[in-house]
Amino acid sequence: MSWFYRHAIRPVLFLQDAERAHDFALHKLAxxxxxxxxxxxxxxxxxxxxxxxxxxxxxxxxxxxLAAGLDKHAAAVPIWKKLGFGFCELGGVTWHxxxxxxxxxxxxxxxxxxxxxxxxxxxxGAEAVAQKLAGWKKSGRWxxxxxxxxxxxxxxxxxxxxxxxxxxxxxxxREFADFFVVNVSSPNTPGLxxxxxKAALDAIFTALQELNWEHKPILVKVAPxxxxxxxxxxxELVTPRAIAGxxxxxxxxxxxxxxxxxxxxxxxxxxxxxxxPLRARSTEVIRHLYRQTGGKLPIIxxxxxxxxxxxxxxxTAGASLIQIYTALVYEGPxxxxxxxxxxxxxxxxxxxxxxxxxxxxxx
Ligand SMILES: Cc1cc2nc3c(=O)[nH]c(=O)nc-3n(C[C@H](O)[C@H](O)[C@H](O)COP(=O)(O)O)c2cc1C
Numbered sequence: 001m002s003w004f005y006r007h008a009i010r011p012v013l014f015l016q017d018a019e020r021a022h023d024f025a026l027h028k029l030a031x032x033x034x035x036x037x038x039x040x041x042x043x044x045x046x047x048x049x050x051x052x053x054x055x056x057x058x059x060x061x062x063x064x065x066l067a068a069g070l071d072k073h074a075a076a077v078p079i080w081k082k083l084g085f086g087f088c089e090l091g092g093v094t095w096h097x098x099x100x101x102x103x104x105x106x107x108x109x110x111x112x113x114x115x116x117x118x119x120x121x122x123x124x125g126a127e128a129v130a131q132k133l134a135g136w137k138k139s140g141r142w143x144x145x146x147x148x149x150x151x152x153x154x155x156x157x158x159x160x161x162x163x164x165x166x167x168x169x170x171x172x173x174r175e176f177a178d179f180f181v182v183n184v185s186s187p188n189t190p191g192l193x194x195x196x197x198k199a200a201l202d203a204i205f206t207a208l209q210e211l212n213w214e215h216k217p218i219l220v221k222v223a224p225x226x227x228x229x230x231x232x233x234x235x236e237l238v239t240p241r242a243i244a245g246x247x248x249x250x251x252x253x254x255x256x257x258x259x260x261x262x263x264x265x266x267x268x269x270x271x272x273x274x275x276x277p278l279r280a281r282s283t284e285v286i287r288h289l290y291r292q293t294g295g296k297l298p299i300i301x302x303x304x305x306x307x308x309x310x311x312x313x314x315x316t317a318g319a320s321l322i323q324i325y326t327a328l329v330y331e332g333p334x335x336x337x338x339x340x341x342x343x344x345x346x347x348x349x350x351x352x353x354x355x356x357x358x359x360x361x362x363x
Contacts, residue, residue, distance in 0.1 A: 005332025018106040018115065022070075022329075029076040033141065039082050046333055048084035048340035051347075053355055055298050055320050056217035056244050058146045058178055062086035062340045063355060064311065067302050067323035068150035068181065068221070072123045074132045081143040084336030088143075089247075089323065090129070091150035092183050095168040097125030098155055101188065109266040109275070112256065113306065113330045118271030120188045121152045126169035133176035146178040150221070152186060159191050162200065163207040170208050179216060182208070185223035185250035187272045193223055198233045205241035217244035224249035224281045224303060228288050235292055245298035246289055247323070249282040275326035279304025283317050290318025295360045306331060308342020315343075315355065316362035 013021040032038035051062040066080050066088040080088040100122025107116045123129065129149070136142055151173075157165040166182060173180075182204060184195035195201060201220065208218055220243055222231065237243055251272025258267040267273070282303025289299055301319025305311050306327040314322050328335055343355070352358045 002332055002334045002338065005334070006330075009332065010330070014108065014110070017104060018108050018329075019103060022106065026071065026075055029079045033076045033078045039078060039141075042079065042333075043082040046084045046337050047082060048086070048337040049344060051086070051340050051344055051355060053086070053321060056179060058217070060086045060321060061145050062336075063315070063321045063343070064336045064339050065089060065148075065300070065321055065323040067325035068092055068183065069117075069119070070325055070328070074129050074136065077133070077136045077147065078141040078143050081145050083333050084340060085145070086336075086340070087146040087148065087321070089148040089150050089181060090133075090177070091123065092121050092152035092186065093123050093126050093129045093149055093169055093173065094121050094152045094154040095126050095165045095172075096154035096156055097128060098122065105271070107266045107269050107271075108329070109258075109263055110330075111260060111263055112258075112275065112277055113326070114256075114266075114273055114275035114277050115326050115329065116266055116269045116271045116273050117251070118188045118269070120155065121186065123152075126172040130172045130176055133173070137176065147176075148179040148181055149173050149177040150181045150183050152183045153189060153192055153195065155189055159194060159200070162195055163203040166204050167207040167211055171211055174211065174214070174216060177216070179244070180208075180218045181221050181247050182218060183221045183250070185221050187223070187251060187253045193225075196222065196226060196230065196234065198237060201234060202237055202241060205237060205243060209242055219243065219245040219247055219298075219300065221247035221250055222285065224252045224278060224285055225254060226285075231285065231288060232292060235289070235297070238293070238297055243297075245300060247300040247302060248285045248289060248319075249278070249303045252278055252281065254281075274303070275330070276304050276306065279306075279310060279313075283313055286314055286319050287317040290360045305339070308339050308346060311339050311343055312346050312358070313362075315358050316360065318360040320356070320359050
């Protein structure tokens with residue numbers, strides 16, 4: 001499939017604007033989500049072999065997840081398992097519905113297998129997403145893997161009221177997801193990344209944990225552009241605020257050199273960069289977090305994972321689970337299965353019986 005995707009489907013999709021191609025593909029997946037025949041056919045081709053991971057008291061059939069931002073409106077919840085994923089993170093969702101930044105706001109850089117985006121949390125709002133999730137639950141098509149929700153801050157909410165804004169979203173959505181991720185690291189909402197400061201993050205987690213009666217795991221997602229000192233400050237909140245884990249990392253505002261005019265044009269766009277050029281920095285952040293916490297804090301590794309080698313790099317640096325977004329655009333729908341299969345081969349080669357033996361082994 002990946003040869004077919006790369007040579008037949010991708011060239012057609014890439015003729016369109018990046019966001020239109022994304023919307024087209026997601027619309028088809030949303031339709032497939034509603035048809036048991038379509039779901040089964042997709043599952044036949046793409047479902048991944050088992051590689052179970054237990055974390056936060058949740059059972060993940062495999063460690064490869066869908067990263068936040070791809071299914072912002074929970075449009076295709078049942079399909080991600082059929083496409084080989086061991087979990088999905090929906091959203092980012094904000095308390096207020098919002099349209100996001102003006103288009104165009106998503107740009108491909110094929111020569112570097114990267115994307116620059118400044119979507120700005122376009123989403124239908126926490127209550128609408130909660131209704132959507134309630135619908136999936138009622139339909140009997142809820143996937144048998146963990147489902148997470150990524151929470152962002154509404155653009156119209158001032159930074160000082162951020163904790164209340166996140167808390168409103170959490171209250172609306174808490175019964176529908178297995179875990180939550182507090183996203184304070186998107187570069188596309190003005191001031192959002194200031195919420196990575198210890199005091200601001202403390203206020204957000206205090207507000208969320210007050211509402212978290214069921215003790216659902218709540219993680220924080222960090223930017224790759226934070227210094228190690230700033231990351232260490234966040235780690236000081238882990239125990240007092242019961243932060244369940246860290247998702248590392250979001251997109252970066254830095255840019256690689258871009259050695260062609262076409263790349264330079266894309267890299268001049270404002271927004272966050274994802275894909276291959278993010279890989280090394282995101283792994284560095286994971287390695288630092290793993291070392292600092294002595295491997296005791298679960299890390300979800302994300303950033304520039306394109307194959308099993310990249311996934312293994314993240315896992316051996318300290319990630320217990322991994323996620324992908326940009327590589328799906330370049331490699332197509334067979335990717336999760338390919339990565340899980342490759343990870344199983346690596347475990348066999350290295351004599352690992354459980355994936356947890358590999359986590360942090362190259363710290
Ligand atoms: C178009 C786009 C939209 C995104 N939206 C979100 C979002 O809403 N919330 C979030 O936490 N991360 C978001 N991300 C970041 C991804 O979840 C991921 O952290 C990042 O892209 C790095 O992974 P990758 O290199 O595999 O793409 C988005 C990324 C892209 C490309």
